[in-house]
Amino acid sequence: MLSERRLEVLRAIVQDYVGTEEPVGSKALTERHRLGVSPATVRNDMAALEEEGFIAQPHTSAGRIPTDKGYRLFVDRLAGVKPLSTPERRAIQNFLDGAVDLDDVVGRTVRLLAQLTRQVAVVQYPSLTRSTVRHVELLSLAPARVMLVLITDTGRVEQRMIDCPAPIGETSLADLRARLNSRVVGRRFTDVPQLVSDLADSFEQEDRGTVSTVLATLLETLVEETEERLMIGGTANLTRFGHDFPLTIRPVLEALEEQVVLLKLLGEAKDSGMTVRIGHENAHEGLNSTSVVAVGYGSGDEAVAKLGVVGPTRMDYPGTMGAVRAVARYVGQILAES
Amino acid sequence: MLSERRLEVLRAIVQDYVGTEEPVGSKALTERHRLGVSPATVRNDMAALEEEGFIAQPHTSAGRIPTDKGYRLFVDRLAGVKPLSTPERRAIQNFLDGAVDLDDVVGRTVRLLAQLTRQVAVVQYPSLTRSTVRHVELLSLAPARVMLVLITDTGRVEQRMIDCPAPIGETSLADLRARLNSRVVGRRFTDVPQLVSDLADSFEQEDRGTVSTVLATLLETLVEETEERLMIGGTANLTRFGHDFPLTIRPVLEALEEQVVLLKLLGEAKDSGMTVRIGHENAHEGLNSTSVVAVGYGSGDEAVAKLGVVGPTRMDYPGTMGAVRAVARYVGQILAES
DNA sequence: CCTGGCACTCAGTGGTGGCGAGTGCCAAAG
DNA sequence: CTTTGGCACTCGCCACCACTGAGTGCCAGG
Numbered sequence: 001m002l003s004e005r006r007l008e009v010l011r012a013i014v015q016d017y018v019g020t021e022e023p024v025g026s027k028a029l030t031e032r033h034r035l036g037v038s039p040a041t042v043r044n045d046m047a048a049l050e051e052e053g054f055i056a057q058p059h060t061s062a063g064r065i066p067t068d069k070g071y072r073l074f075v076d077r078l079a080g081v082k083p084l085s086t087p088e089r090r091a092i093q094n095f096l097d098g099a100v101d102l103d104d105v106v107g108r109t110v111r112l113l114a115q116l117t118r119q120v121a122v123v124q125y126p127s128l129t130r131s132t133v134r135h136v137e138l139l140s141l142a143p144a145r146v147m148l149v150l151i152t153d154t155g156r157v158e159q160r161m162i163d164c165p166a167p168i169g170e171t172s173l174a175d176l177r178a179r180l181n182s183r184v185v186g187r188r189f190t191d192v193p194q195l196v197s198d199l200a201d202s203f204e205q206e207d208r209g210t211v212s213t214v215l216a217t218l219l220e221t222l223v224e225e226t227e228e229r230l231m232i233g234g235t236a237n238l239t240r241f242g243h244d245f246p247l248t249i250r251p252v253l254e255a256l257e258e259q260v261v262l263l264k265l266l267g268e269a270k271d272s273g274m275t276v277r278i279g280h281e282n283a284h285e286g287l288n289s290t291s292v293v294a295v296g297y298g299s300g301d302e303a304v305a306k307l308g309v310v311g312p313t314r315m316d317y318p319g320t321m322g323a324v325r326a327v328a329r330y331v332g333q334i335l336a337e338s
Numbered sequence: 339m340l341s342e343r344r345l346e347v348l349r350a351i352v353q354d355y356v357g358t359e360e361p362v363g364s365k366a367l368t369e370r371h372r373l374g375v376s377p378a379t380v381r382n383d384m385a386a387l388e389e390e391g392f393i394a395q396p397h398t399s400a401g402r403i404p405t406d407k408g409y410r411l412f413v414d415r416l417a418g419v420k421p422l423s424t425p426e427r428r429a430i431q432n433f434l435d436g437a438v439d440l441d442d443v444v445g446r447t448v449r450l451l452a453q454l455t456r457q458v459a460v461v462q463y464p465s466l467t468r469s470t471v472r473h474v475e476l477l478s479l480a481p482a483r484v485m486l487v488l489i490t491d492t493g494r495v496e497q498r499m500i501d502c503p504a505p506i507g508e509t510s511l512a513d514l515r516a517r518l519n520s521r522v523v524g525r526r527f528t529d530v531p532q533l534v535s536d537l538a539d540s541f542e543q544e545d546r547g548t549v550s551t552v553l554a555t556l557l558e559t560l561v562e563e564t565e566e567r568l569m570i571g572g573t574a575n576l577t578r579f580g581h582d583f584p585l586t587i588r589p590v591l592e593a594l595e596e597q598v599v600l601l602k603l604l605g606e607a608k609d610s611g612m613t614v615r616i617g618h619e620n621a622h623e624g625l626n627s628t629s630v631v632a633v634g635y636g637s638g639d640e641a642v643a644k645l646g647v648v649g650p651t652r653m654d655y656p657g658t659m660g661a662v663r664a665v666a667r668y669v670g671q672i673l674a675e676s
Numbered sequence: 677c678c679t680g681g682c683a684c685t686c687a688g689t690g691g692t693g694g695c696g697a698g699t700g701c702c703a704a705a706g
Numbered sequence: 707c708t709t710t711g712g713c714a715c716t717c718g719c720c721a722c723c724a725c726t727g728a729g730t731g732c733c734a735g736g
Contacts, residue, residue, distance in 0.1 A: 061717045236591035253574035399686045
C-alpha cells in the first residue's frame with residue numbers, strides 16, 4: 001500500500017502536469033507544493049510510484065507524467081468534484097433559459113458545455129425508449145396514405161409515411177387516433193407494444209389491414225428510432241491538445257464523426273452517477289489518449305439520455321466533472337419545465 | 339494579356355502543386371509536362387506570371403505556388419468540371435438510395451460528399467421558405483393548448499406549442515384545420531401570409547382570439563425557421579491540410595462550428611450554377627486559406643437549398659466540382675421521388 | 677523569342693558541443 | 707527505517723556551422 005505522502009505526491013504531479021503540460025520533476029514539485037520534504041525524498045517516492053505504474057518518464061532525465069492508472073487513482077481517491085462558482089452557475093442558467101425547442105436545448109447545451117470545459121462536448125437527445133408518449137397523430141394525406149406523427153414528453157417529434165393496403169375512411173382513422181391516444185398517452189415507449197397489441201381486433205374487417213400496418217409502423221418507429229441522435233460541439237478545442245498533433249487529433253476527429261462510436265461511448269457510462277473513462281479504458285482505439293466524462297440527465301429523477309465531454313487524458317478532472325454535473329442538472333430542470 | 343503558353347504554364351503549376359503540395363520549379367515543370375520549351379523559357383514565363391500576381395515564391399530560391407488570383411484564373415478559364423467515372427456514379431446512387439427520411443438523406447449526403455472529395459462537406463437542409471406546404475396539423479393537447487405541426491414537401495416537420503387565449507372546441511379546431519389546409523396545401527411558404535390573412539374573420543367571436551394566435555404562430559414559424567439547419571461532416575479530412583497546422587486548422591474548425599457563418603457562406607453562393615470562392619474571397623477570416631465549392635440543389639428545377647465542400651485552396655478543383663455537382667443532382671432526384 | 681550557361685541565394689540537413697533539468701545511488705544524519 | 711545532501715551521469719534541447727542542391731535571375735548567342 002502507498003503511504004499517505006506518496007498519494008500526496010501523485011496528486012501534486014497530476015495537478016502540476018495538468019497545469020503546465022510538461023513533465024514534472026522532483027525539485028519543481030517541492031517548490032510548488034508544501035510537501036515538507038526534500039527533493040531527494042520525493043525522488044524516492046516517485047521511484048516507488050513509477051514501480052507501481054502510476055507515473056512514467058517520457059525519457060530518462062526528464063520529469064514524470066501520470067499514466068492512465070495514475071489518473072484513475074487520482075480520480076477515484078484523490079480528487080473531488082469541484083463545484084462551480086456562483087457566476088458560473090448563473091451563466092449556465094442564463095444560457096439555457098430561452099431555448100425554444102428540443103433542438104435548441106440540445107444545441108445550447110452542447111455549446112455551453114464546450115465553452116465551460118474548453119473541450120469537446122457530446123449531448124445525446126433524450127432517448128425515445130425511456131420517454132413517454134405525449135401524443136400520436138394520424139393524418140390522411142391521400143386515400144391510402146397516412147402520416148404517423150409521434151410526439152414525446154421531451155418534445156421530440158418523429159414522423160413516418162405509411163402506404164396502406166386499403167383506403168381508410170376519415171371516421172375510422174379518427175376512431176383509431178382516439179383509441180390509440182387514450183391507450184398510450186403518458187405511457188412509456190417500452191410499454192406501448194403490449195398496450196396496442198389487440199387494438200386491430202376491434203375494427204371492421206375492411207380496416208384491419210390498414211390498422212395493423214399503422215400499428216406495425218408505430219412499433220417499428222419505436223424500435224428503429226431507438227437509434228439515438230446526438231450533437232457534438234467544441235471540436236476546435238482539440239487544437240489545444242498537444243503540439244505534436246496531426247497524429248493525435250486525426251483519430252479523435254474520426255471517432256467523433258462516427259455516431260455509433262459516440263453512442264457506444266455514452267452507452268457504456270453508468271445510468272446514474274458520473275462515469276469517467278480514462279485513456280485506454282475507452283474501447284475505441286482513436287480515443288486511447290482521451291478521457292470521457294459522462295453523466296445521465298433527465299426530466300425527472302430518471303435519466304433519459306446522457307451527455308459528456310471528450311478531452312485529453314491530461315485534463316482538469318475535478319473542474320470538468322463539476323461542469324458536466326452542473327450542466328446535466330440544469331438541462332434536466334429545463335426539460336422538466338417544458 | 340497573357341500568351342497561350344503562359345496560361346499553360348500556370349495550369350501546369352496548379353496541377354503539380356495540387357498533386358505534390360510542394361512549390362514547383364521550372365525544371366520539374368518541363369519534365370512532367372510536355373511544354374516543348376526549355377526550363378529557361380519557363381522561367382521567363384514564371385517571372386511574368388509572378389509579375390501579374392498569379393503565382394508567388396514562398397522564399398527566394400524556392401519554386402512557385404499559385405496565389406488565390408492564380409487559382410481563380412485556373413478555375414475560370416483553364417479547368418473544366420471533371421465528370422465522375424461510371425463506378426463513382428453508381429456508388430453515389432447506391433449510397434443515397436435506401437435513405438428513410440430527410441435526416442437520413444442529408445446525413446448520407448454529407449458522408450458521401452466528404453468521402454468523395456476527401457474534404458469537409460456541408461449540406462443545408464431544404465429551406466422552408468422555398469418549399470411548399472404538404473400539411474398543417476393542429477392537435478389539442480389540453481383545453482387551451484394546441485400543437486401546430488407543419489409538414490413540408492421535402493419531408494421536413496416543424497412543431498410549435500401554442501398557449502391559446504381561450505379554450506377552443508374540437509369542432510372549431512377541426513374546422514380551422516380543414517380550412518387552413520384547403521388554402522395552403524401545395525402552396526409555397528412565401529405565399530402563405532396572404533392566403534390566411536382573412537381566415538380569422540370567418541370564425542365565431544369567441545374563437546377569433548385563438549385562431550389569430552394560431553395563425554400568428556404559423557407565420558412566425560415560417561419566418562423563424564427560415565433560420566436554416568445544416569449538417570457538416572468529414573472534419574477529419576482537415577488533418578490532411580498542411581504540416582504546419584495547429585494554426586491553420588483551428589480557425590477553420592471554429593468557423594465550421596458557427597452555423598451562422600456557414601449559412602452565410604452557402605447563402606453567398608449563386609442560386610444556380612456552381613460557385614467557387616477561393617481563399618480571401620471568403621468573407622470570414624478563418625476561412626482565408628480555404629476554398630468553398632457550393633451549388634444549389636432541389637427536388638425540381640429550382641434550388642431549395644445548397645450543399646458544398648470546404649477545403650484547402652490547394653484542392654483539386656475540377657474533381658471537387660465534378661463530385662459536388664453530381665451529388666447535388668442525385669440528391670435532387672431523391673428528393674423529387676420521395 | 678528561345679536557349680544554354682553561369683553565378684548567386686537560401687531552405688534544409690546533419691554534425692558538434694555546451695547547457696541544464698532531472699535522475700539514481702550512496703553514505704551520513706535523524 | 708526514513709530522510710537528506712551530495713555527486714556523477716544521462717540525455718533532450720539549442721545554438722552554431724558548413725554543406726548541399728534546387729531553384730532563380732541575368733546575359734549573350736542562336
